[in-house]
Structure formats: structure tokens, C-alpha cells
Amino acid sequence: MALAWEQFRLERKMFWRSPTAAFFNFLLPLLLLVLTASVFSTDSDELDVLIPGIAGMGVMATTFNALAFNLTFRREQGILKRVRGTPMPVQSLLGGVLANAVTNAFVQVGLVVVIGHVAYGVRWPADWPLLVGFTLLGVVCFGALGVALANAIPNFDSAPAYVNAVFLPVIFISGTFYSTDDLPALLKGIAEALPLKHLIDGLSAAIVGSSVDTLGAAAVVAAWALAGGVLAVRRFRWEP
Amino acid sequence: MTAPQDGIVRAVADVAIEVSDLTKSYGPVEAVRGLSFGVERGEVYGLLGPNGAGKTTTVEILEGYRERSGGEVRVLGHDPEQRDRALAERIGIVLQSSGFYPLLTVRESVEHFAKSYPRAREPGETIALVGLEDKANARAQRLSGGQRRRLDLALALVGDPELVFLDEPTTGFDPAARRTAWQAIRRLKGLGKTVLLTTHYLDEAQALADRVAIVKDGRIVAEGAPAELGPASSSYRVSYLSDGRRVEHQTDDPTELLARLTRDALARGERLEGLEVSRPTLEEVYLELTAE
Numbered sequence: 001m002a003l004a005w006e007q008f009r010l011e012r013k014m015f016w017r018s019p020t021a022a023f024f025n026f027l028l029p030l031l032l033l034v035l036t037a038s039v040f041s042t043d044s045d046e047l048d049v050l051i052p053g054i055a056g057m058g059v060m061a062t063t064f065n066a067l068a069f070n071l072t073f074r075r076e077q078g079i080l081k082r083v084r085g086t087p088m089p090v091q092s093l094l095g096g097v098l099a100n101a102v103t104n105a106f107v108q109v110g111l112v113v114v115i116g117h118v119a120y121g122v123r124w125p126a127d128w129p130l131l132v133g134f135t136l137l138g139v140v141c142f143g144a145l146g147v148a149l150a151n152a153i154p155n156f157d158s159a160p161a162y163v164n165a166v167f168l169p170v171i172f173i174s175g176t177f178y179s180t181d182d183l184p185a186l187l188k189g190i191a192e193a194l195p196l197k198h199l200i201d202g203l204s205a206a207i208v209g210s211s212v213d214t215l216g217a218a219a220v221v222a223a224w225a226l227a228g229g230v231l232a233v234r235r236f237r238w239e240p
Numbered sequence: 241m242t243a244p245q246d247g248i249v250r251a252v253a254d255v256a257i258e259v260s261d262l263t264k265s266y267g268p269v270e271a272v273r274g275l276s277f278g279v280e281r282g283e284v285y286g287l288l289g290p291n292g293a294g295k296t297t298t299v300e301i302l303e304g305y306r307e308r309s310g311g312e313v314r315v316l317g318h319d320p321e322q323r324d325r326a327l328a329e330r331i332g333i334v335l336q337s338s339g340f341y342p343l344l345t346v347r348e349s350v351e352h353f354a355k356s357y358p359r360a361r362e363p364g365e366t367i368a369l370v371g372l373e374d375k376a377n378a379r380a381q382r383l384s385g386g387q388r389r390r391l392d393l394a395l396a397l398v399g400d401p402e403l404v405f406l407d408e409p410t411t412g413f414d415p416a417a418r419r420t421a422w423q424a425i426r427r428l429k430g431l432g433k434t435v436l437l438t439t440h441y442l443d444e445a446q447a448l449a450d451r452v453a454i455v456k457d458g459r460i461v462a463e464g465a466p467a468e469l470g471p472a473s474s475s476y477r478v479s480y481l482s483d484g485r486r487v488e489h490q491t492d493d494p495t496e497l498l499a500r501l502t503r504d505a506l507a508r509g510e511r512l513e514g515l516e517v518s519r520p521t522l523e524e525v526y527l528e529l530t531a532e
Contacts, residue, residue, distance in 0.1 A: 013343075
């Protein structure tokens with residue numbers, strides 16, 4: 001546990017030294033929020049879709065994308081192999097890395113909520129515990145899937161292709177920028193099967209109080225979390 | 241009753257590494273084919289051999305990175321395959337190549353890795369031990385190749401290990417950097433550490449190792465102290481010039497041969513031009529043993 005905390009502190013230190021990580025984790029989602037809100041959304045109905053959507057995308061970017069890049073890089077550089085030769089337990093290493101992603105995700109969701117309220121007049125979240133609960137569930141789910149994806153990525157050069165091949169289509173069909181009600185049936189079906197739409201639904205219920213089957217949404221995200229967790233652990237690769 | 245038991249206990253305590261009949265296959269490729277050797281505590285032991293001889297595979301089995309296909313292995317009394325934390329706390333590993341967190345400074349890296357050991361060496365002292373004081377505040381990504389290798393060594397030593405694995409510690413170094421690295425490795429012996437070193441540089445094995453095993457195609461083809469290895473495995477060489485051409489003789493008893501050669505020469509009223517008596521160097525033994 002003490003070592004997980006040490007790893008977490010290290011991750012925070014390294015995060016703030018990397019402008020690229022800070023950009024992709026924080027600035028890009030916020031930029032998309034501000035641009036989309038400025039260009040398309042003038043009425044509050046659309047903002048009620050956009051704010052939870054960007055929050056959900058932020059959760060995915062700070063966990064799924066960040067971990068897939070990060071672990072692929074560390075594996076290719078031989079950093080994972082080095083750590084494996086020390087007494088640092090795997091749980092402490094991954095615990096510290098995940099805690100870092102959790103922190104980034106919560107900061108991201110917090111920023112989106114605050115900007116939504118201050119700049120666009122979206123009311124404060126209707127249900128704070130639900131917001132925290134869904135953010136946490138989303139972090140666990142996309143964190144596990146990010147590690148699982150890292151296991152499948154052959155090398156760091158190809159990591160952007162793998163990550164974006166998943167991330168970009170998923171954010172477009174999962175109701176990040178517009179409601180999934182308007183999607184063609186096929187895309188809607190795919191989005192229903194994937195976790196991001198359900199995370200956004202849960203965040204939407206928490207932030208703007210939309211009527212959503214929160215238990216059903218949580219169940220889908222939890223199922224993906226479980227599948228991702230199994231793949232993350234079983235297929236973990238320490239060396240290229 | 242107690243005497244033999246004491247003997248066993250002491251024998252076990254004196255041995256750092258024991259390998260018997262170790263084999264490792266990758267699919268149809270047999271990388272290691274029945275290696276046996278032992279390393280005593282406080283000893284610097286060298287595995288010397290060409291690339292692809294199976295040195296790294298052997299060392300990575302001892303470090304716990306790979307599972308063996310057959311044979312027995314003990315490292316400080318543990319089976320490394322079990323990956324006991326208690327063993328990891330007592331060994332230090334310099335891999336052939338491994339990376340650093342690029343955004344951390346030398347000092348931050350050493351301090352971070354120190355945290356996972358129960359009896360860590362003081363980080364500043366560790367940095368001084370490898371001669372990186374000047375670079376303590378430089379980020380790992382800004383270090384030169386030789387400096388990176390010294391940081392590798394610092395990270396392997398920060399846990400104050402009893403046993404240090406060095407896999408080709410100076411490959412790619414210029415001669416000056418290599419001398420510096422050798423000094424650091426000699427210092428380990430001075431600190432009472434056991435060192436298992438792999439190298440494909442003969443002079444490195446000669447300069448550093450108490451005992452050397454020459455490895456070829458996954459087997460040990462010769463073993464012994466570097467100085468003994470030469471004469472024990474080959475004979476003396478006597479050569480001289482006859483009509484401008486060099487004539488060579490191999491013999492186990494140069495005294496008798498020289499007496500005969502000089503007597504004949506004197507009888508002919510000639511001189512033995514360019515007479516040389518030499519023992520094969522370790523290099524010659526090595527090249528002979530590892531020749532394709």
C-alpha cells in the first residue's frame with residue numbers, strides 16, 4: 001500500500017512534466033466542449049446532452065487512452081521489465097498507475113461540470129453521489145480496458161492508431177456531442193452494446209437529472225469492467 | 241551427529257548460485273542445453289561467450305524473468321521461478337537493455353526505486369558509488385549511453401543487494417567508459433558482493449572475473465580462473481625462423497624440445513632466428529573453443 005502511494009506520487013510528478021499528457025487529458029476535451037457549445041448549442045436541451053457527453057469522453061480519455069499509451073511506452077522502453085526485477089509488487093505498480101488515472105478523470109469531470117455551470121448556465125449536478133459513483137465505475141471500466149488494449153498493441157509506434165481506431169468511433173456513436181436517439185439503428189445497437197453510452201447516460205442522470213435506467217447502465221459498464229479486468233491481468237505483457 | 245549437518249549448512253550458506261543441468265527451449269530452438277555451474281559468495285563469476293550462446297537466457301532464468309525447461313536452479317537458496325519478494329529484495333539486476341522513466345532525474349529515479357527495498361542504501365551515496373554526482377539533477381532522457389549504464393548500476397545497487405547480475409554491462413562503450421565501468425564493478429567485489437557477469441569481451445572477463453565459464457551453443461565448454469584456463473587446455477608453442485619461414489611446434493614439455501632444437505642448431509653452426517616460446521593466451525583458447 002505504501003508502495004502504491006509512492007508510485008501514485010511518482011505518476012503525478014511525471015504527469016505534470018509532460019505537456020502532451022496534460023493536453024490530451026485536460027485541454028482537448030475542454031476545447032471540444034467550448035467549441036461544440038459555441039458552434040452548435042444555444043439551447044439548454046443540447047447543453048444537457050453535451051455536458052455529460054464531454055464528461056464521459058473525459059473519463060475515457062484520461063483512463064483508456066492514457067493507460068494504453070503509457071503502458072505500451074513503458075513496456076517498449078523496458079521500464080516494466082526493470083520494475084519487475086525489483087521487489088515492487090504488481091498490485092502496487094498498477095494501483096499507483098490507476099490512482100493517477102482516477103485523479104485525472106475526477107479533475108476532468110469536475111472541470112466540465114464547473115465550466116458547464118459557470119459558462120453555460122447548466123445547473124449544478126442533481127445527484128452528487130451518483131456522479132461520483134458513475135465516474136468511479138467508468139474509471140475502473142475504461143482503466144481496465146486501457147490496460148487490456150495495451151496488451152494487444154504490438155509497439156509504441158502503432159499505439160495512436162490502435163487507440164484512436166477505438167476512441168474516435170466510440171465517442172461519435174455514444175452520444176458525446178448529440179443524443180443517440182437520432183442515430184441509425186445499426187450504430188445505435190453498437191453503441192448500446194458498448195460501455196461509453198451507458199456511462200454518459202449515468203452521468204446525464206447525475207448531472208442534469210435525465211430519466212435513465214441507472215442500474216441497467218451501471219450493469220453494462222460493470223460487465224465491461226469485469227471483461228477488461230480479466231483481459232488486463234491474464235494477458236499482461238511485461239516485455240515487448 | 242551435528243558435524244555433517246554443520247557442514248551442509250555451511251556449504252549452502254557459502255553458495256550464492258547453483259545451477260545443475262539447466263535447459264531452456266524456445267519452441268524447437270534449444271537456447272540452453274544442460275548448463276551446470278556454481279557461484280560462491282563474494283565471487284565475481286563470468287559467463288563468457290559469443291552472441292547467441294545462451295548467456296542472457298541463463299541469466300534471465302536466474303533473475304526470475306523466464307521459466308526453465310529443465311534442471312535445477314537455486315539463487316540465494318530460492319527457486320527464482322517462484323518470484324519470491326524475499327529474493328527480489330536481495331538481488332540487483334542490470335539487464336542488457338532496460339529503460340528509465342524519462343521525465344525523472346537521476347536522483348528521483350534512485351530515490352523511487354530505493355523505496356521498494358527494506359534495507360536500501362542511501363540514494364546520494366548510491367549515485368556517488370557509480371560516479372553520477374554531476375548528473376544527479378539531470379533527467380534520464382538527457383543522459384549519454386555510458387551515463388545511462390551507470391544509472392542502471394545505481395538502480396541495481398540501491399537495494400544494497402548481496403548478489404548482482406550484470407548482463408553485458410559495457411557493450412557499446414568506448415574504451416575510457418569501459419575502464420570506468422570496470423572500476424565500479426571492482427568496487428562491488430570490494431563491498432563483498434557476489435557478481436554474475438555475462439560478456440562477450442574476453443578482456444572484460446579476464447579483468448573482472450575470479451572464475452570464467454566459456455559458453456557455446458548453450459553449453460559450458462571450459463571453466464576456471466582466467467589465468468588457469470589457458471595453459472590447462474592447451475600446450476606450449478615453440479616457434480623459430482628457418483630460411484625465413486616460421487616453423488611451429490606444439491609441446492607439453494618445452495624443455496626437452498628446446499634442448500633438442502638448440503643442440504641441432506649448434507651442431508649445424510646456425511642460430512635459431514626469431515625463437516619464441518609462448519603459452520596460449522585466454523584469447524586463443526576462447527577462439528579455439530568457440531570456433532564454428
